[in-house]
Amino acid sequence: xxxxxxxxxxxxxLIAFSIVFYLAVKNIxxxxxxxxxxxxxxxxxxxxxxxxxxxNVLMRQIEVRLMAPLNRRYTKRWPKVRRxxxxxxxxxxxxxxxxxxxxxxxxxxxxxITSLTNHIPGFFNELQISLTKLSKAYPAVGEYFSxxxxxxxxxxxxxxxxxxxxxxxxxxSTVAVTTNxxxxxxxxxxxxxxxxxxxxxxxxxxxxxxxxxxxxxxxKHTEAFLRLCSLTNSAxxxxxxxxxxxxxxxxxxxxxxxxxxxxxxALLVSVIVVFMALIPILGAxxxxxxxxxxxxxxxxxxxxxxxxFFVVLQQxxxxxxxxxVVGSKVGLPALWVLIAVTIGGNAFGVVGMLINIPIFSxxxxxxxxxxxxxxxxxxxxxxxxxxx
Numbered sequence: 193x194x195x196x197x198x199x200x201x202x203x204x205x206l207i208a209f210s211i212v213f214y215l216a217v218k219n220i221x222x223x224x225x226x227x228x229x230x231x232x233x234x235x236x237x238x239x240x241x242x243x244x245x246x247x248n249v250l251m252r253q254i255e256v257r258l259m260a261p262l263n264r265r266y267t268k269r270w271p272k273v274r275r276x277x278x279x280x281x282x283x284x285x286x287x288x289x290x291x292x293x294x295x296x297x298x299x300x301x302x303x304x305i306t307s308l309t310n311h312i313p314g315f316f317n318e319l320q321i322s323l324t325k326l327s328k329a330y331p332a333v334g335e336y337f338s339x340x341x342x343x344x345x346x347x348x349x350x351x352x353x354x355x356x357x358x359x360x361x362x363x364x365s366t367v368a369v370t371t372n373x374x375x376x377x378x379x380x381x382x383x384x385x386x387x388x389x390x391x392x393x394x395x396x397x398x399x400x401x402x403x404x405x406x407x408x409x410x411x412k413h414t415e416a417f418l419r420l421c422s423l424t425n426s427a428x429x430x431x432x433x434x435x436x437x438x439x440x441x442x443x444x445x446x447x448x449x450x451x452x453x454x455x456x457x458a459l460l461v462s463v464i465v466v467f468m469a470l471i472p473i474l475g476a477x478x479x480x481x482x483x484x485x486x487x488x489x490x491x492x493x494x495x496x497x498x499x500x501f502f503v504v505l506q507q508x509x510x511x512x513x514x515x516x517v518v519g520s521k522v523g524l525p526a527l528w529v530l531i532a533v534t535i536g537g538n539a540f541g542v543v544g545m546l547i548n549i550p551i552f553s554x555x556x557x558x559x560x561x562x563x564x565x566x567x568x569x570x571x572x573x574x575x576x577x578x579x580x
Contacts, residue, residue, distance in 0.1 A: 236379050240382070247279075250282050258281075279391050304460050304486065405417065420558075438509070442509050446465045446502070449501060450501075455497075461483040476506045532549045
């Protein structure tokens with residue numbers, strides 16, 4: 193290899209990269225701490241970007257579809273007014289949804305707690321009667337239960353000691369909790385302001401980022417990076433829109449079905465179903481368990497029928513609604529969805545489940561395009577020159 197200027201530059205970059213990589217591997221724990229420190233500093237910015245991205249999904253629908261007649265009719269001053277009006281309507285709509293949910297959930301939650309409190313004594317009495325009947329019908333079972341000796345005095349003393357420890361720890365951590373709440377409030381306000389500014393001038397920010405990329409990166413790499421960003425934005429936007437639509441449809445069907453079959457706590461369980469439906473695959477299991485436990489206190493028979501009802505509803509939703517609403521938007525086969533949820537859940541919990549599906553959608557599209565490109569190239573290379 194000739195030691196010209198270009199090769200020397202490449203060699204120096206390779207050596208520098210090797211040194212940095214070696215130091216990073218040697219001090220991997222410090223790299224993790226440094227990453228967490230940087231993320232902590234940039235937390236308001238990252239949260240603001242996330243808020244802007246989610247709000248933009250709704251704002252774009254308002255700006256492009258709802259205001260389509262005005263967009264075609266007015267072209268001079270309307271674009272500036274349209275953006276601010278779209279942001280205002282988006283915030284009003286989101287705030288209205290949150291307030292409506294609180295107005296529905298909080299009173300229903302209070303009624304549910306009151307009802308559960310009233311039903312708990314009767315539930316335990318019925319449970320005791322059932323155990324007595326079971327013991328008489330099956331003496332071996334009754335003998336087994338009679339051998340179970342619970343020292344209620346020690347149990348109550350243990351619970352009292354445990355409660356005192358919790359109370360003392362809460363008193364000791366009051367300052368820390370207050371500090372965290374204050375810090376969280378400031379972070380939330382800063383993130384909200386950042387998100388509004390990003391939404392107000394998103395086209396200008398996009399142009400500035402493109403200029404920086406074209407100025408410092410090769411044209412080919414810039415085009416590839418921008419296309420990757422476009423695919424990622426499309427996958428995440430479609431997933432959020434599809435998942436929210438699917439959750440609302442499932443919650444509505446659950447509410448109607450529970451009212452038709454006279455299940456208790458129809459409104460509260462349906463709201464829980466809406467939120468749990470945002471969690472792919474595992475959300476249905478959580479909805480079934482939580483709903484069944486709530487209904488179990490009132491009527492064990494109805495709890496069993498609720499499980500049957502929700503399993504049937506989940507099958508209809510999984511085979512008819514989800515593939516048409518979410519699957520068509522994300523474009524990811526069912527097996528890939530399962531793999532994405534499994535990996536994301538094991539690595540990052542519920543957040544990983546939600547994020548991994550759009551990420552796998554992007555990877556699936558890129559892999560499919562690369563495979564098609566290689567197969568096409570291989571076919572052309574294997575053909576005789578007169579057939580090409």
